[in-house]
Amino acid sequence: MKILNKLPKSNPGLHLDLIKSGWVPMKEPKNLISAILFSIPLMVVAAIISIGIISIISSISLSEFGFTSNSISISINLGIIFWLVLLVILHELLHLIFIPQFIQSEKTYVGLTLFGGFVVTEEEIPKSRYLFITIAPFMILSIILPLLLGVFGLLTPTLKFLIVLNSMASSVDILNLLLIIKQVPNHAILKNNGTNTYWKHT
Template sequence: MKIQNKIPKNDEHLHLNLIDNDWIPMKEPESVWTAIVLSIPFMLLNAIISIGIINVFSTISLSEFGLSSDSVSITINVGVIIWIFSLIILHELLHLLFIPNFIKSQKTFIGLTLFGGYVLTEEEISKSRYIVVTIAPFVIISIILPIVLSLIGILTPTIKILILLNAMASSVDILNVVLLVTQVPGKTILTNNGTKTYWKKTA
């Protein structure tokens, strides 16, 4: 595992080598901004799912977030910034934990950029594991966590906000899963060349 603040760039020589070895590149957004725009519908869907889960096991209202029909009260302090920063780290660590042998891997990268945190691996992993790696932060933080915390009575408004922020921030992850499921057949392995994803059928 390597820690660095720059996302690894696509290597043209590696691209040609992968193509020569029967790897097929996925059709993906050309830039981070394009991915963000395309993921907006999933941002709304993720938020609705998390709100629904919170509402089943606890309560959720606009007033908890400092909003009402006649006023808006939003307080941003150092504590809130620390919570958000911690959420970003937790989100990326959950991606990382599901990558096989990530500690020993020299092809797995983690870091922070202007767009937030990232985890990227150029190791070869199965399609099913790739999906697990991609959706783990959304499922654990925005679906399982509110259920657990509500059952033990510590699902506070601050945690609810963080859960919803994570749900919306996971929209690009869900977009990636949709692209993967619609393009890549079963019994395949995947790898990355920088941010570009490739797949190949297993024997």
């Protein structure tokens, strides 16, 4: 595992080698900005899903987040900044820990950018495992966690906000999930070259 301060770039030479070896490049957004723009509708859907999950076991209202019929009150303090940084780290860790042998891997990269954290691996991973790695932070933090916290009465307004925020931040992950489901056959393996994704029949 290597720590970077920017997203790894694709290697043109590796791209040609992969094509010659039968790897098929996925049709996907060319950069992070495009991916974020394409995922905006999914951001809304993901937020609605999380709010729906929370509402099953706890009350949730706009007033908890500083919105009222007459005004909007948003306060930012060191506490919420700490929680936001922790959320980014936890989100990326939940991608990372499900990558096979990620600690020993020389082809797995983690880091932070202005747009948040990232985890990229160039290891060959089966489709089913790749899908799980992709969606794990959304499922664990925005679906399973609120249900567990709700059962024990631990869902505070701050945690509700972070859970919904994580679901919105997972929109690019959900976009990648849908692209893989649509384009990659079952029992295939996937591999990255930088942020570009390829698949191949096993």
